[in-house]
Amino acid sequence: MTLADVIAGIVFAALNAYALLGGADYGGGVWDLLAGGPRKERQRERIAEAIGPVWEANHVWLILALVLLFTCFPPAFARLGILLHIPLSLVLIGIVLRGSAFTFWRYGGQADDEQRHWGVVFAVASLVTPLLLGTAAGAIASGALGEEGKGSGGGFSARYVAPWLTPFALSVGVFAVVAFAFLAAVYLTLEAEEPELREDFRRRGLGAGAALFGAALLVLLLSRGGAPRVREGLIFAPWAAPLHVCTAAAALTALAALWRRRYRVARMAAALQVSLILWGWGLSQYPYLLPPDLTIAAAAAPAVTLRLVLGTLALGGVVLLPSLYYLFRVFKSIEPRA
Amino acid sequence: MPDLLAARSQMGVSLAFHIVFAVVGIAMPVMMVVAERRWQVTGHAIYLDLAKRWAKGTAILFAVGAVSGTVLSFELGLLWPGFMRFAGAIIGMPFSLEGFAFFTEAIFLGIYLYGWGRIPPQAHLVAGALVAVSGALSGVFVVIANAWMNAPTGFHVVNGRVVDIDPLAALANPAALSQTIHMTLAAYAATGFAVAGIHAFFLLKNPANAFHRRALAIALIVGAPTALLQPLSGDFSARHVARHQPAKLAAMEALFATRAAAPLTLGGWPDMEARETRFGVRIPYGLSLLAFHDPGAVVEGLDMVSRDEWPNVAAVHLSFQVMVGLGAYLALVALWAGWLAWRRSDLAHNRWLMRAVALATPMGFIAVEAGWMVTELGRQPWVIQGVLKTADAVTPMPGLVVPFLVFTLLYCFLGVTVAWLLYRQIVRSPAAPEWRGFYMPDEQAR
Ligand code: HDD
Ligand code: HEM
Ligand code: HEM
Numbered sequence: 001m002t003l004a005d006v007i008a009g010i011v012f013a014a015l016n017a018y019a020l021l022g023g024a025d026y027g028g029g030v031w032d033l034l035a036g037g038p039r040k041e042r043q044r045e046r047i048a049e050a051i052g053p054v055w056e057a058n059h060v061w062l063i064l065a066l067v068l069l070f071t072c073f074p075p076a077f078a079r080l081g082i083l084l085h086i087p088l089s090l091v092l093i094g095i096v097l098r099g100s101a102f103t104f105w106r107y108g109g110q111a112d113d114e115q116r117h118w119g120v121v122f123a124v125a126s127l128v129t130p131l132l133l134g135t136a137a138g139a140i141a142s143g144a145l146g147e148e149g150k151g152s153g154g155g156f157s158a159r160y161v162a163p164w165l166t167p168f169a170l171s172v173g174v175f176a177v178v179a180f181a182f183l184a185a186v187y188l189t190l191e192a193e194e195p196e197l198r199e200d201f202r203r204r205g206l207g208a209g210a211a212l213f214g215a216a217l218l219v220l221l222l223s224r225g226g227a228p229r230v231r232e233g234l235i236f237a238p239w240a241a242p243l244h245v246c247t248a249a250a251a252l253t254a255l256a257a258l259w260r261r262r263y264r265v266a267r268m269a270a271a272l273q274v275s276l277i278l279w280g281w282g283l284s285q286y287p288y289l290l291p292p293d294l295t296i297a298a299a300a301a302p303a304v305t306l307r308l309v310l311g312t313l314a315l316g317g318v319v320l321l322p323s324l325y326y327l328f329r330v331f332k333s334i335e336p337r338a
Numbered sequence: 339m340p341d342l343l344a345a346r347s348q349m350g351v352s353l354a355f356h357i358v359f360a361v362v363g364i365a366m367p368v369m370m371v372v373a374e375r376r377w378q379v380t381g382h383a384i385y386l387d388l389a390k391r392w393a394k395g396t397a398i399l400f401a402v403g404a405v406s407g408t409v410l411s412f413e414l415g416l417l418w419p420g421f422m423r424f425a426g427a428i429i430g431m432p433f434s435l436e437g438f439a440f441f442t443e444a445i446f447l448g449i450y451l452y453g454w455g456r457i458p459p460q461a462h463l464v465a466g467a468l469v470a471v472s473g474a475l476s477g478v479f480v481v482i483a484n485a486w487m488n489a490p491t492g493f494h495v496v497n498g499r500v501v502d503i504d505p506l507a508a509l510a511n512p513a514a515l516s517q518t519i520h521m522t523l524a525a526y527a528a529t530g531f532a533v534a535g536i537h538a539f540f541l542l543k544n545p546a547n548a549f550h551r552r553a554l555a556i557a558l559i560v561g562a563p564t565a566l567l568q569p570l571s572g573d574f575s576a577r578h579v580a581r582h583q584p585a586k587l588a589a590m591e592a593l594f595a596t597r598a599a600a601p602l603t604l605g606g607w608p609d610m611e612a613r614e615t616r617f618g619v620r621i622p623y624g625l626s627l628l629a630f631h632d633p634g635a636v637v638e639g640l641d642m643v644s645r646d647e648w649p650n651v652a653a654v655h656l657s658f659q660v661m662v663g664l665g666a667y668l669a670l671v672a673l674w675a676g677w678l679a680w681r682r683s684d685l686a687h688n689r690w691l692m693r694a695v696a697l698a699t700p701m702g703f704i705a706v707e708a709g710w711m712v713t714e715l716g717r718q719p720w721v722i723q724g725v726l727k728t729a730d731a732v733t734p735m736p737g738l739v740v741p742f743l744v745f746t747l748l749y750c751f752l753g754v755t756v757a758w759l760l761y762r763q764i765v766r767s768p769a770a771p772e773w774r775g776f777y778m779p780d781e782q783a784r
Contacts, residue, residue, distance in 0.1 A: 016666035053452035056404050056444040060437070066411050067437045070422050071430020078423040081415025085735045092412055093748060096405045100752055104759060107394055160735060301427030302503045309434055316438035323445045330449060330457055 003307065004072070004300035008289065010313060011068045012282045018061035019278060020183065020271050023176075025055045027184025027284065029126020030099065031204060032119065042084020042197055044119065045185075048106060053331045055102065057324070059095075071309055073299040076289045080136075083145050087136045087164050094129030103298055117192045127177060132134075134176025138169030141281060142227040143291040167221070175215040179274050182208035186254065186270040189263045202258055205266070209255045216277075229291050233284025243283070247276040342729055344738035347415045348745055350714070352410055353544040354707055355749045359403030361706055363443070364477050364522070365471035365529030365560060370450075372556050374463055388553055390454070392533075395760055397451050402411075402445065402756055409745070417738070421721050421731035424500065428493050429486045431505040432479040439476035443469055478518045485513035488713070489582045512582060516575040517713075523564045523571055524709065528702025530561015532669055535699025536764065538692045545686045553783050554686060554695075558679075562672035565702070568665050574626065579716075580629035583723060584638035585647065587717035589654040591625055592618065593639045600625040600637040605659060606696060608651045613640070649718045657711035664705040671698055 028047040035043045070077035081088070082283035098121075106116035139145060145165035163169075192198040223231040234240055254269035287295045300306065339347075370392045377385035411433075414422050446468040453462055486492075492508030534557035535777050537550040544550075587593075592608040592615040593600060602625045606618020623633040630637070640648055657660045671694050678685055685691055721728040 026465075053448040056401065057441065057448055059404065059408070060444050061439045063408060063411055063440060064437045067430065067433045070415060070426045071434055072427075074423050074426030074430075076428060077415045078419035081412075081417075081419045082735060083423070083731050085416050085733065085741075088412055088416060089741050089744075092409045093744070095408055096748060096752070099401050099405035100755075103398050104755060107397045156736060301430070304503055305427045305430065305505055308431055308505050311440070312431065312434050316435070316441075320438060320441050323442055327445045327449055329454060 002297065002300075003303060003310070004296050005287075007068065007072045007300075007306055007309065008296045011065050011072070012271040012278070014061050014065040014068065015141050015279050016223070016275050018058070018065060019176075019274060020314060021054070021058035021179075022061055023060055023130065023180040023274075024183040024187050025129045026098075026126045026177075027180035027182070028188070029123045030181045031184055031188070031201075032232050033123035033127055034204075037200065039197055041201055042194070043200060046192055046197060047101075047188065050188060051102065052106060053062050054327065057327060059099070063132065068150050068309065072301050072306055073296070074301060076294055079294065080140075083160065083163055084139060084204055086160055087132050087139070091129055091136070092131045094125045094132065097127060098125035101125065119151060130176045130180050131173040132200075134173035135164055135169045137176070137281075138172030138227075139164035139166070140290060141172065141230045141285060142166060143192065143229050145290045146293045147148060152298040166226055171219045171222045171226075175212075175219050178208060178211050178215045179277070182212050183270055185261070185276060186258065189258070190267060198263075202261065202263075205258050205270075206255065209251070209270075213251070228285045229288075230281060233286075237284065239283060240280075243276060243280050248271060250276060266338070339739040341736060341738045342732050345732045346728065348738070348742040349413060349417055351742070351746050351749060352406065352413055352713075353710065355401065355704060355753065356406040356410055357633050357710060358703060359399050359406060359702070360477060361525040361528050362399045364470075364473040364525035365402045365532075366392060367447075367450075367466055367473055368398065369530075369533065369556050369560055370528070371463060371466040371470055372559070373552075374466060376552075378459060379461065384549055384552055388549065388556075391763075393451055395763060397447075398756060398759055398763075402449060402752060404440075406749075407440075416741075417733055418721065418731045419733050421726065424726055424731070425486075425722065427481045428500070428505060428508045429505055432482040432486075433507055436476050436479035436483075439472045440480060443472040443476060446472070472574045474522055474525075477521060481518045481521045482509060482511070482514045484713070485517040486511045486587075488517070488579075488607040488717060489513035490725050491742070493727065513578060516571070516578045518692075519566070520571045520575050521708075523568050524702070524706050525566040526560050527568055527668060528706050529562075530557050530559075531565065531671075531695070531698045531702045533557035533699070534561055535696050538695035539699070541686045542689065542692050542696060545684075545689075545692070549687050556753075558672075558675055558685075558695075561668075561702075562675055565665075565668040566671040566676070569662075569669055572662070572665060577629055577631075580637070582641070583716070585640065585643045586649065586654070586712075587629065588638060588640045588642070589651045589716050590658040590712060591637075592651060592655040593625065593637060595641055596636065596639040598626070598636045599623050599634050600629075602628060603655075606655075608655050610648070610651050648721060649716050654712055654716045657708040657715070660705065661705045661708040661712065664701045664708070668701055668705070670699060671695060 028051050032044050032047050035041075035047075035131050037043075066077075069080075099117045101121035103124055105115055109200075142163075144166070182205060185201050188201040189198050189205060192201055218233075223234075250269045250273035254266050254273055257263070257266035257269055285291050287297065289296050289299050370389050373385045373389040373392065377383070377389060446465040449457065449465040450462065450469055453465060457465070488509050489512045490508070491511045492504040492506070494502045534554055537553040537557060540547060540550045541554060576590075577589070579590070592599075592603050592606060594608075594613040594615070599622070601620040601622050603615055603620055606615040608615045623639055625632050626635040629635065640651065671691075674694070675685060675691060678688060678691060717723055719727050719729065721731045748767040
């Protein structure tokens, strides 16, 4: 394993953290959109209270991954910027609208109708943004961003649209939305104060967990034509079988724990499940950063840069990790709320 | 609209939008912390109210700053992949450091905003102080990256390939010190005067209002000293520019011909075709004195670079004049307020001073925007001075006018909304306790 591999792993770990934390914030927005039943307003309140203190910090994981990517793998960043210009621009619009609408809604003063419009913008953007982010990830996995940044050649749409507007990439987008909604529902069971509210989120978690199986199946089916390389890895690599066993175990544990109202276990298992799926993807396209032709080694910055970044990460971690721990200790109870 | 122009415009709009929120994010936490500390020391609830109201406004501005900053990070790749391919490995370092500064900032902001009553008062104050420190640091790091674009160091180009990369040397580039000092001071001066101006406006109506009197004092403590230092720091920057980017200096000063004992041109309209500046007021030896501290020094004019490497002289010259003019105004008002405070005179009852401060509300922000126009437009046509042309850095993606228009509209919409929400909060917030008309002399607050 080279230094570049280590850093690629760290970038991926940051994305993993973003999926588990920032992803759940998107998922919360999805449940805001789908809020219903007699406790509709309570659900929305609770979701907003859970997101409020942490969403900005959770969001920085994405920035960190991005910054590390352009520092340590500049050609990969440049290629992504060119070929995924359209979906990433849309993601940005989503991020801008979601973050500002949330704040306008919560901090705008009077709780009137005008304020509720912001709540709706927040919820819709929370649904669309991960869909597009997932689609971008799907485009990478499908190996459509190859040939030295030329895409699949040809005209505008062949180059800038075709790589990501595929059934496979879109199915990854759907998968991301469902996974984030699942995480959010599971986390929210621990946030809810009243038992009825907790039940609301528990039912949603069970539904989303089941839907996640469906979404995973869809991705798998479409990967045959859509992402052969990743599919190969996921089936034939030596690590594939143990990974699948662990993922399946985590998934089943999550659902069973949710069913039996063991919420803390459910949270651990759900987070593990989503992480394992992500690492499965990462491992299956190793050593490529952007399959089929850009490897980690080829994209890596010179060793001085990598070493310095690693030092920076170590130093930053010393500041970051205790701070994060404190943030979550203050706002996220380990025990279910009494 | 040509694609290059659209990309430049989109970058310019995004940065000009973001900088407003970034500046507030750097300076506002300082004021909140001072107010909260005074509350803890004096026990007077008026300061607590102040800290909380400022925090509410800051929460809105901060969120918009965070999302618009995210847009910028992506745009570096979406619009300038050529730049990032070239520069990523060299100046990624400050961006990575900035990433950690953002993290601490966002974490402790969350703790600060939502932690009232949940954590001990001292811990709350420390959280606020950490937000202030990491806000200033994130500004410093990103400006170092920008300074490197003006004075690139830490690499060599051999046969079109970048070799000998030294990220630490890039970090320590010669423009870094002057730019970071100037920018950090600018953040405090602009925000301090904006806040002071708003409260001065209310004090004009009722100089006895205890709430606005306290707010004014804190805002001026942050804004006035920094505004006084700003011309000194600007002179430091200008001398640096004179040495490293002579074409930019020539454009700032609208100096077409190289000459010794160069005069300083105030105002005027540079005519790029005729290569002369009309209607300006000239101060003999002024420019040589300012740029090199020597009345006879030779100052390079635009004739030293070929015509196709000129920046837009009129825009750069005009922006520079605007910044310096506003900077002079702010420094004078700061001096005046400082003099009165030293004489222990009651600032809030001095109507002329209050008018002058109220007038200054937008000025720091306009100066910040103008200053960045000087820096960025003055660097053209280079994205990395003398190394990489902007035209070679832009994405090959066609149709860039579309994202430019979309983001511009989005930002206009957000800008109006933020202004409306803040207005609603500052002016009409019905939940505000009525400090109005409640007069409390200073001694009582002890
Ligand atoms: C409150 C805001 C503010 C005020 C009052 C001033 N400036 Fe400024 N100036 C900025 C805010 C600013 C800025 C927006 O922050 C810039 C843009 C880039 C930078 O580093 O600072 C800047 C850039 C900038 C530059 C270009 C640096 C470069 O391109 O590397 C020069 C030469 C000056 N300034 C000089 C001055 C002088 C002589 C001032 C005298 C009054 C002055 N500034 C007041
Ligand atoms: C926030 C304050 C800033 C403002 C208002 C600002 C303004 C602008 C403007 C107006 C342009 C377009 C210039 C033109 O093409 O004519 C531009 C370009 C650019 N700026 Fe800045 N800038 C700021 C800070 C920065 C910083 C800190 C960086 C750091 C890395 C940066 C990087 C760039 C790049 C890469 C371009 C595109 C290439 C170019 O046109 O030179 N800017 N900026
Ligand atoms: C190319 C230029 C720039 C890029 C890529 C950039 C990037 C970012 C990003 C990603 C964030 C969000 C962090 C979060 O989620 O909390 C942010 C926020 C911030 N940026 Fe920028 N930025 C740029 C220019 C500037 C400049 C010129 C300054 C100031 C001098 C600045 C100061 C800040 C500050 C203080 C914040 C914290 C959030 C806030 O205060 O609203 N940035 N920036």
